């Protein structure tokens with residue numbers, strides 16, 4: 001229904017300067033301020049137009065949520081946010097003049113934009129990890145959904161594809177990566193006082209489990225955990241890595257927030273099971289990453305189906321189609337489904353991940369997931 005209350009020129013100017021303030025003060029860089037393109041009246045609503053060049057979907061959603069939060073706190077709710085490309089300079093001789101991608105194009109915020117630009121560089125304050133090209137955080141809003149299983153098998157699948165990979169088990173309360181990779185030796189320290197990560201299955205591995213037995217870990221407090229984690233980022237001799245996989249602690253609390261804000265994470269992978277409680281937590285994970293401007297590479301649905309080993313009947317123990325719905329609704333890629341099979345637990349407990357076994361069906365599934373992760377990660381980063 002069309003609104004009748006007219007928006008005055010003064011109101012538009014006020015909102016324009018408020019937006020510039022919000023964007024300048026809070027998002028921090030000059031290039032962001034240049035993104036506020038115009039504020040216009042549209043049938044009694046404010047139409048806020050942003051330049052979207054180089055912003056991916058996560059970034060656009062993040063901006064939109066950010067603006068919404070600030071404006072609703074100022075009692076402004078009659079607005080919509082639009083993204084559009086800047087007019088391009090004259091095309092270079094090699095440019096395809098018929099390519100519609102070259103034309104300025106208006107999109108509402110829920111539409112994909114071209115990947116990668118200088119704006120995807122880590123905001124200041126984040127400190128890179130020397131030698132590490134891309135950092136991928138594996139997260140779940142809820143514990144026990146298979147985050148460590150996915151981290152380990154994703155790391156190995158990337159290694160199988162020829163990448164140099166490290167895995168950091170940042171899960172203080174349940175460091176299961178040493179067990180899953182059967183690596184229990186104490187890390188050594190080199191002459192530069194850097195911790196040398198042990199290797200297993202070709203992966204460089206670091207874990208709280210090497211330092212803190214589980215029964216003492218639970219008494220660790222936030223600042224201690226953060227300090228230890230920061231040592232794992234910057235005081236470990238990771239060497240040259242194409243990917244560092246970080247198995248985050250479950251949940252979306254302060255620890256996770258601080259963690260994702262202290263290093264330049266290329267993207268996140270969210271693990272969920274198909275039942276509603278896990279999906280709700282996965283949505284919290286999506287919100288956390290969007291709030292912190294960490295791109296979401298996609299969602300993995302673990303424990304999708306169970307096939308009875310004796311009769312072959314397929315059962316959806318935790319429900320069906322949940323991650324697909326989350327993927328569609330929140331516009332995050334669906335990376336794949338991993339079935340619930342006893343062999344995954346057994347191999348995890350035995351320290352022999354299934355992705356280390358040739359021709360195993362689970363290896364093939366993780367190879368497909370890894371391919372999508374690489375594709376999405378490369379398209380997002382420089």
Ligand SMILES: Nc1ncnc2c1ncn2[C@@H]1O[C@H](COP(=O)(O)OP(=O)(O)OP(=O)(O)O)[C@@H](O)[C@H]1O
Nearest residue numbers: 143144145146147148149174339340341344345348
């Ligand atoms: N697809 C699967 N099929 C069978 N068992 C699985 C599957 N995925 C994970 N498991 C088992 O479920 C248990 C929990 O998995 P995992 O430790 O990976 O979860 P998590 O989310 O990291 O847990 P936490 O919250 O404790 O860190 C493990 O014993 C693991 O081997």
